Amino acid sequence: MSIIAHIQPATQLPVALYVSDTMATSISPQKPRRFLMRTIWFMFALLLGPISVLAFGKLDLDTHWQNASLASSGKAPKPYEYKPALIQVYGARAYNWRGAFGIHTWIATKREGAPHYKVFQVIGWNLYRGNSTVSTSTSGPPDFLWFNAEPKLLTERRGQGVETLIDKIEQAAKRYPYTDSYHVWPGPNSNTFTAYIARQVPELGLDLPPNAIGKDYLINGQIIDHAPSGTGWQVSLLGLLGITVAREEGIELNLLGLSAGIDINDLALRLPGMGRVELFDKN
DSSP, rough: HHHHHHHHHHHHHHHHHHHHHHHHHHOHHHHHHHHHHHHHHHHHHHHHHHHHHHHHHHHOOOOGGGOOOOOOOOOOOOOOOSSSSSSEEEEESSSSSGGGOOOOEEEEETTTSSSOOOOEEEEEGGGTOOOOOOEEESSOOBBBTTTBBOEEEEEEEEEETTHHHHHHHHHHHHOOSSSOOOOOSSSSHHHHHHHHHEEEEGGGGOOOOOTTTTTOOGGGOOOOEOOSSEEEEEEEETTOOOOOOOOEHHHHHHHHTEEEEEEETTTTTEEEEEHHHSSOOOO
């Protein structure tokens, strides 16, 4: 017995050394360091989009907002010339340097025979006046310049059933939960509102571009929801980290509000700052 007692510690010692050495290797400081470096490089790659827009894009960095234009861009038909019901969704570069990162979006509707459009959008500075962030206007053009930035038509719906969709849009706008809250980043903001309407009215099939920062800010702390287009799903943590997989949006990753991916359905890249970039000229 005394011999066995002396032998056992001696035989167990190499095993203990091996286990401790393995654990030390598994928690080596090299791995967290590599992960941190890869994350930094990935963030730098994502920032190349906004940097290129800032350097080479057509951003107006000089005009004061009081002197910038909100005039019609001429993209929407005149209501007295086009009688049927119509829905249009627009997006334009945000004001000044913010336009390198993201766009501002809004929804315009016109009922059949109506003499004007109705524009739905979220405007943060409404809060300074004690008003709701949700703005509904019938007095201006639907296709306005956003402080000199040219708008792009993201989608439109014409023909049968549009009146019903307009009803759904108006009802959804009344239910928007962030009427007293606005944050440029990561949300809720104007793109959070447009994405919310799109999820409530999936018949729009709205594919918001990756530079619509705030679109991934899900309502009421949700982590999983439909993609804005209604053709897939997304997982998002407060709009700061997530992934979208859908037929219209394709596969899109979001890190700190900067989104990148590939749209297989339309053969386009989805790049932060730059938006959707067609791989082939459709013309």
